[in-house]
Amino acid sequence: MGPVTDLLPDARADTRARVEQVALDLFTRRGFEQVTADEIAEAAGISRRTFFRHFATKADAVWGDFASHVARLDRLLGAADDGQPVLASICAAYVQVNDYAAEDLPVLRQRMTMILREPALQAHSQVRYADVDRVVARHVADRTGERPDALLPRLVATSSRAAATTAFEVWLADGTTSLADDLHAAFAQLAAGFPTLRAH
Amino acid sequence: MGPVTDLLPDARADTRARVEQVALDLFTRRGFEQVTADEIAEAAGISRRTFFRHFATKADAVWGDFASHVARLDRLLGAADDGQPVLASICAAYVQVNDYAAEDLPVLRQRMTMILREPALQAHSQVRYADVDRVVARHVADRTGERPDALLPRLVATSSRAAATTAFEVWLADGTTSLADDLHAAFAQLAAGFPTLRAH
DNA sequence: GTTGCCCGTGGCACTGGGTGTCACTAACGT
């Protein structure tokens, strides 16, 4: 094989993206655990060793460039309007980070279905979410003057992530709603302390 | 080795508990990933194969009898007072399930420190928590008349679990507070929609 | 008591994820 020096400037990123799509398709068709790293590598035309140089774990092939999403979330929170409630800022940031173009929605569905349904990926997701939580907790800490590891910042971070993942699940299961609407609905419940629950 | 037919009626459960403690100690001393299944088996005086008959995965050796805790949570929720708010029932159930005797607190600390700090165990925990969430979501659904996979039941389940784990983290980090107090504090914030956050 | 069954156990081989190392080669600057 060897580097073909495509006409493109960054062959590395290109290879990575290709392998990612190949892996995602295999996973979707046959299930995450049923596909071996060897098979992905062969289908993508690279060696097993090279696969693991592009992705630290098999699970990482599903997550795309998640780090840049976290970084974007961080920037959005940093630029948030201090006048609005903290939860509103967080909700808006989550909505913006997950504002995909219509043509990208199918791939997003594919990815998220996998992540939320496959046990091995559910497990892996916890580690990724920890990064998100750190960013959100820091923002809450900045806004309230507390330390990032105090109860409130931590709690707001984990429960707003809970809101986000729940919104994703409903979005996937329903199929007719818009992700942004589901996110807003979940955050509205959270910010109001689940008002409909008090009657019971 | 072979079955020694101890003086105890249930040698199996006894072995399991012994292996669990041996594993927990090794993990605490050297880190979860640095301890191999072979080493645990040898230290516990059993074969590697037998270790994996008692525990499906290495991580399971840390979790004790978690299924019975979930079952207990389920019973507590089933017997909850319909007069009080749903979140109050959930909070009370969480508090009761985590009401350990003073002498058991050190082991609990050991376990939870591991689970919350070791990446491999954080990942594994997601799968365990899913069982908890199902139980809580079903209770919320019963109380509100919604389906268990609707937004509200799911969201309440995941965010009350977020409250519980956050309380655990604060409890571990602080060292002076009581777990029950931390749980109550977290649930109070959640149920009130983070009132202190609105000012900012 | 001998026979047959059940079950916990150990040994062994095998799959599959992930890593360390080395050698090859193409692109690039000087």
Add this chain to the structure above:
DNA sequence: ACGTTAGTGACACCCAGTGCCACGGGCAAC
């Protein structure tokens, strides 16, 4: 032309987890 750098493939290795088989002790039925 030269050395450097970076992506790659091949190979050996570690370790978690599994399937399979064979052993051995308790325990009933006869």
